[in-house]
Amino acid sequence: MEKEEKIVVILLCMALLSLGIAYATFFSDGNASGVGGFSSSSVPGDNVQFTGEVLSKQFTYTGDHLVLDIDYGQGVVMVFVPSGNGAKDVDSKVTANDHLFIKGTVEEYMGELEVVVQDAKDVSVLE
Template structure:
């Protein structure tokens, strides 16, 4: 193989790698790796739920956002830490809005709870 051919092959490989990284960075919405929340979901699993916001309030300490989302199969508790965009999400959504929430399934006081990792993990589907 000639020197010029080797350079072209290396450049093509670099272009392919760059395009692959750009695709993963810009076109992955983060929810594709999440499973729909169900009674069979396990603690630590990345899950999503879509439904109406039944209640929304901020904690007295820490300014964390607590929501309850009715997914159709029952209410699901959602916890948004203040460091993960609680204030921005609190402004964006209201009770009776339909949202899609993605996060890690945790357990709090014996109840399952979806913990939001980033403010983009809460998407307003339809305003009330």
């Protein structure tokens, strides 16, 4: 390779690197984990995290699953904690009016969106 060809290759590499950095800076949502906030536009399959206030909590009639109604600021969403995913642990640390940080997966149940928690540690009480 001649000197001019080497310079062209280096300039092309620098241009591609600059475009990559610009894309990462301006077009990414700042969330590398793939987890976004919950909203009414969330769709089943989305991984979400959000904060909200506990309006009510109750166990299902069968299966010992925990259901929380959470006011997340834009409305109310049902949070479902399956019995095998720590429903009793979450129940023991959560009371009405607590502010929670919740991570889970959006699913649809009877035509309504709900957030399903995969582990008890995905529900944290905020001070």
